Amino acid sequence: MTSPPAITEHDARPLRGRVVLITGGAQGIGRGIAQAVLGAGGSVLIGDLDVVAGRACLDEWRVGRRAAFGRLDVSREASVQRWIAAARRRFGRIDGLVNNAGIAEPHSGKLTDLALADWNRYLASNLTGAFLCSRHALPDLTLAHGGIVNIASTRALQSEPDTEAYAASKGGLLALTHAMAISAGPDVRVNAILPGWIATDGWRKPGARHAPQLSRLDHAQHPVGRVGTPEDIGALVVYLLGASSGFITGQHFVVDGGMSVKMQYV
Known part of the structure; x- marks a missing residue:
């Protein structure tokens, strides 16, 4: 006779022993993610252009060798390669990657006035950066059967005027997410989060x-x-980086307090 399924205890530290890399991890949402990973028992390497902010994180966290910082420009492949190599030297493994870095200001001006250089700057930071980090971390993530989480935006699904470059870069990140999930699976799971209004002050x-x-x-x-x-x-x-989400990949999750499903009639 088949035995009944057992009750499984909830793991209070689901990332114990795992190493997670977080781009743009020194401030705002990125710092919140890093602290959540640390609270779940994991170790983090945060990458950021702001060295002062990165060093402040390490000083304030006081978690010893479980946290490290490296200056990172996600739009430059050489910088990404150095950062990934630093993670290998420091921790010897990579279990998770969070592509969070990018230009946060959605308003780039009227489309007729938007310079090609500014358009390319949004794509380089918000989309190409995620591609570069994923590409160079993927061999390690494959060995670890790890995961990638891309931080997009609800603006990938809805818009205000004069936000074309930002919306296009975040929309591209959603497509990159499901494409990578198919290519990298079953060894690596890839998902995206679409934050709404998040107070980061x-x-x-x-x-x-x-x-x-x-x-x-x-x-x-x-x-x-x-x-x-x-x-x-x-x-x-x-x-999403823990074992409990093992049947989830290629998906995007809206985290906006319900705003995107609310009727907006005035």
Whole structure:
């Protein structure tokens, strides 16, 4: 007779012993992701252009060898290669990659005034950077049966005026996600997160850090009753990189407090 399925205990530290690389990891959503990984028992290498912010993370976390920082320009392949090599030397393995770095300002001006150089800058930072980091980390991730999480945006699905370059780069990131999931599977799972309004003011480097200036209306317009936080994104990253999400790949997850399913009639 077939025995009944057993009750499985929840793992409070699902990333114990795993190494996760996070681009743009020194401030904002990236820092929130890094702290979530550390809280889940993992180790992190954060990459960022802002050296002051990166060093501040290590000073404030005080987790010893479980965290490291390396300056990273995701739009330059040589910088990406050095960063990945530093992860191998420091930790000896790579179990997860979070492609979070990119230009955060969505408004690039009217399309008729948008210079080709500015268009290319958005794509290089927000899309090509994810390609380069994934390409160079993939051999290690394959050996570890690891995962990739791309941080896109709800603007990949909906838009305001004058945001073509940002929207195109984030939309491209969704397509890259499902394409890589098919190519890299079954050894590596690839998913994307689409954050909505995330308040990051308190997650900046010490000199720029302050409490968010949010009104009652800012919170109330969200169906969940509040603006998002970096912890909201970090929690989902931990799940997507952990064993509990082993049947999920090629998907994108909207984390916006319900705004994208709310009727917007005025």
